Amino acid sequence: MTTIRRWVYGRWFVPIVSGLLIIGSFIASGVAGSDFRGLDTTTLLADALMIAAAVVAGAPIVKKAVDALLIRHIGIDLLVSVAAIGAIIIGNYWEAAAVTFLFAIGHALEAATLNKTRSALAELVAVAPDVAVVMRDGEQVEIDAGAVRQGEIVLVKNGAKVPVDGQVVAGSGALDEASITGESIPVEKNKGDQVFAGTISRGGFLHVLATGIGADTTLARIIHRVEEAQDAKAHTQSFIDRFSAWYTPAIMLLALVAGLITGDLVLALTLLVIGCPGALVISIPVAIVAGIGRAARNGILIKGGEYLETSAKIDVVAVDKTGTLTEGRPELTDVVVLDPSMSRAEVLSFAAGGEAGSEHPLARPILEAAADEGVRYDTPESVTPVAGKGLKAQVEGHRVLIGNQALLDEFGVDDDNAAQRAADEFARQGKTPMIIAVDSRVAGVIAVADTIRADAPEMVARLHEAGVKKVVMLTGDVQLVAEAVAAKTGVDEVRASMLPEDKLDAVTEFQRQGHTVAMVGDGVNDAPALATADIGVAMGAAGSAVAVETADIALIGDDLLRLPEAIGLAKRTVSVMRQNIAIAMITVLALLAGVFAGGVTMSIGMLVHEGSVLVVILNAMRLMRRRGGAPRSAQAAAASIRGEDGLGDADRDTDRDTDRDTVKA
Structure with missing residues (x-):
C-alpha cells in the first residue's frame, strides 16, 4: 500500500x-462504432478521453495558477491554464490535452533533473551516520x-562511520574523509588527531572523545550551508524573477490584442502557450544548484548564488602569509647573542619565558626549541601584547621585551644597531626575526622560519590562468620577509607591516579602483578585511565552525x-x-515569429518549449562533471587534510597575523 501511495x-x-x-x-477514434440516437459513440468516447487527459x-x-493569483502573482501556470481551458471551450480537445500533458512532463523532468543536480547534498546526507558505539x-x-x-x-571500528566530531584518545586507523574534504585518500589517525562525523574507517580501531555532536558536527554544518546556498538567489536570478513578473502579463496582453485584431481565438491561445518563459525561469536556479553542488563535492562551500556569481568577477586576490602561503609550521632556526654577559641558553630561556604566556602561533617553535635543548624557563607573571610591535612580559622579576626595533624605542632600550642589522639579515633570508631585550639591555635576536607551501606557487599560477589579474600578499610581517616569500611564490604585490585596519584599507583601495576583491583568511582572523572584501574565503573550514558559518566561500581541507x-x-x-538565458529567449522569439508566420500550432509550440526547458537543464548539468586537474601527491594531500601545521585548533583560531604581525606574521 505504501508503494502504491508513493507512486x-x-x-x-x-x-x-x-x-x-x-x-x-x-485508439477509440480509430475504432469503427455504431450510432446511438444519431450520435457517433466512438467520437464521443475519444473526445471524453482527450478531455479527461487534459483535466x-x-x-x-x-490549482497552482489559482494559488498564485491569491497572492497576486501571475505566472506561467496561469498562461497554460487559460490556454488549455480556452482550447476545450472551442473544441480543440487534442490541443488542450497536448499542452497540459507536455507541461506536466516538463515539470516532472525539471523536478527529476533538479534532484540530480542536488545530488551533492543528497550524498552528504547519505553519509551521515545512523548509529554509534559508545562506552557506558x-x-x-x-x-x-x-x-x-x-x-x-x-x-570506531573498521568499516564504520564516525558518528561525531572528536579527538582520538586511543588506537590508530585510517579514515576516508572524502565526504568532508573532497579527498579520497585515506588519512592515518593516531592519538591526538581530529576526526569528523561522516568519515568512514578503512582500517584500525579508534577511541574518539566526542567534542561535536548532532547539529554541531562539521558534516551537519556543511549540509546546512549547502542546503541554504542552493536555495539562495543570484543577482541574475533576482532580475529574471522581476522580468517574469511583467513579462507574463505582457504575453497575456499580446494574446488578447492579437485575438481581438485577427478574430482568431486559436491564435490568441497559441500565443499564451508559446510565450511561456519556463526555460527562462529555470535557467538560473538550475545552474546555481549544479555549480554549488559540484563545488561541494570538491570540498568548496559557496554560501549562495550571489557569491557564486560575484566570484566569477574576482580579479584581485588578497592573501595573508602565515598559514596560507606558508605551512604555518615554523621552527626556530637561529639564536644570536648580543649581550656578552649572557649565554645562548639564557637568551632562549628569556624568550621562551615571555612566549609561554602568548597565544601567537610563533610562540610554539620557541617553546619547542627550548624543550628540545633542555633549556629551563619560568612561566611569566604577566604578558602584555603591544600592537604591531611585539610583547612585554615579566619573567623572574625581569622585564622581557620580544619584538622589533619600534618596541625597543617605545620602552627606551638603547641599541647600537647590531640587533637591527641581525634582524635585517634574517629577514633577507626569509626568516622572521625577533629582538630580545631584558630590562634595559638588548640580549639577542632569534629567528623563526616558516616553510612555504609546496602548492603555493601553483596556486598563484592557476589564479592567473583563471583570470585573476593580481595576487597581493597582505601581511603583518616585515617587508624583507614578505618579499622573500613573494619571490618564491610568484605573488604580484607585497604589502607588509600591516595591522588589521591596514588590510581593510588595502581591500577598500582595490575596490575603489574598480576591482572585485577576494580576501583569503581563516574566517576569524582579519575579520575587517574579510567582511569588507567582495568575497571572503576561509581556509581549512573543516577545523573551524566559524569559517563554515561566516565565510562567503569555505575551502575544506586547507x-x-x-x-x-x-x-x-x-x-x-x-x-x-548566460547560455541558458540565450537559449530560452531565442526559443520564445523563434516560436512567436513562427506563430505569426503560420505553421506553429499550440501543441508543437509546447513541445518545442518543453524541449528548450530540458536543453537548459541538461546544459546546466554539464557543471556536475568533474574537470581534471593536476592532482596533489598523496602525502601532501594527507598532510593538508590532517592539518599537520604544528598548531592545535585553538592556535589556528587565534590571530595569526595581528597585533604582532610586524614582527612575526
Whole structure:
C-alpha cells in the first residue's frame, strides 16, 4: 500500500495517466462504432478521453495558477491554464490535452533533473551516520548517532562511520574523509588527531572523545550551508524573477490584442502557450544548484548564488602569509647573542619565558626549541601584547621585551644597531626575526622560519590562468620577509607591516579602483578585511565552525588549489547561466515569429518549449562533471587534510597575523 501511495503522489503519476488517456483517445477514434440516437459513440468516447487527459494533467496546473493569483502573482501556470481551458471551450480537445500533458512532463523532468543536480547534498546526507558505539559503564553500547553525549568515548571500528566530531584518545586507523574534504585518500589517525562525523574507517580501531555532536558536527554544518546556498538567489536570478513578473502579463496582453485584431481565438491561445518563459525561469536556479553542488563535492562551500556569481568577477586576490602561503609550521632556526654577559641558553630561556604566556602561533617553535635543548624557563607573571610591535612580559622579576626595533624605542632600550642589522639579515633570508631585550639591555635576536607551501606557487599560477589579474600578499610581517616569500611564490604585490585596519584599507583601495576583491583568511582572523572584501574565503573550514558559518566561500581541507578551482567553477557557472538565458529567449522569439508566420500550432509550440526547458537543464548539468586537474601527491594531500601545521585548533583560531604581525606574521 505504501508503494502504491508513493507512486500515486510521485512526480510521474500525472504525466503517465494523462498519456495513457491520450493513447486511449487515439485508439477509440480509430475504432469503427455504431450510432446511438444519431450520435457517433466512438467520437464521443475519444473526445471524453482527450478531455479527461487534459483535466488530469491540467488540474494541478490550474490549482497552482489559482494559488498564485491569491497572492497576486501571475505566472506561467496561469498562461497554460487559460490556454488549455480556452482550447476545450472551442473544441480543440487534442490541443488542450497536448499542452497540459507536455507541461506536466516538463515539470516532472525539471523536478527529476533538479534532484540530480542536488545530488551533492543528497550524498552528504547519505553519509551521515545512523548509529554509534559508545562506552557506558565499562561496556560497549550501540545507540542512535544523535543520542551520543558530549564528552563520551565513541568506538570506531573498521568499516564504520564516525558518528561525531572528536579527538582520538586511543588506537590508530585510517579514515576516508572524502565526504568532508573532497579527498579520497585515506588519512592515518593516531592519538591526538581530529576526526569528523561522516568519515568512514578503512582500517584500525579508534577511541574518539566526542567534542561535536548532532547539529554541531562539521558534516551537519556543511549540509546546512549547502542546503541554504542552493536555495539562495543570484543577482541574475533576482532580475529574471522581476522580468517574469511583467513579462507574463505582457504575453497575456499580446494574446488578447492579437485575438481581438485577427478574430482568431486559436491564435490568441497559441500565443499564451508559446510565450511561456519556463526555460527562462529555470535557467538560473538550475545552474546555481549544479555549480554549488559540484563545488561541494570538491570540498568548496559557496554560501549562495550571489557569491557564486560575484566570484566569477574576482580579479584581485588578497592573501595573508602565515598559514596560507606558508605551512604555518615554523621552527626556530637561529639564536644570536648580543649581550656578552649572557649565554645562548639564557637568551632562549628569556624568550621562551615571555612566549609561554602568548597565544601567537610563533610562540610554539620557541617553546619547542627550548624543550628540545633542555633549556629551563619560568612561566611569566604577566604578558602584555603591544600592537604591531611585539610583547612585554615579566619573567623572574625581569622585564622581557620580544619584538622589533619600534618596541625597543617605545620602552627606551638603547641599541647600537647590531640587533637591527641581525634582524635585517634574517629577514633577507626569509626568516622572521625577533629582538630580545631584558630590562634595559638588548640580549639577542632569534629567528623563526616558516616553510612555504609546496602548492603555493601553483596556486598563484592557476589564479592567473583563471583570470585573476593580481595576487597581493597582505601581511603583518616585515617587508624583507614578505618579499622573500613573494619571490618564491610568484605573488604580484607585497604589502607588509600591516595591522588589521591596514588590510581593510588595502581591500577598500582595490575596490575603489574598480576591482572585485577576494580576501583569503581563516574566517576569524582579519575579520575587517574579510567582511569588507567582495568575497571572503576561509581556509581549512573543516577545523573551524566559524569559517563554515561566516565565510562567503569555505575551502575544506586547507588545500590552496581549491581557490583557483572555485573561481574557475564560478566562471563556468555564470557562462552556463548566460547560455541558458540565450537559449530560452531565442526559443520564445523563434516560436512567436513562427506563430505569426503560420505553421506553429499550440501543441508543437509546447513541445518545442518543453524541449528548450530540458536543453537548459541538461546544459546546466554539464557543471556536475568533474574537470581534471593536476592532482596533489598523496602525502601532501594527507598532510593538508590532517592539518599537520604544528598548531592545535585553538592556535589556528587565534590571530595569526595581528597585533604582532610586524614582527612575526
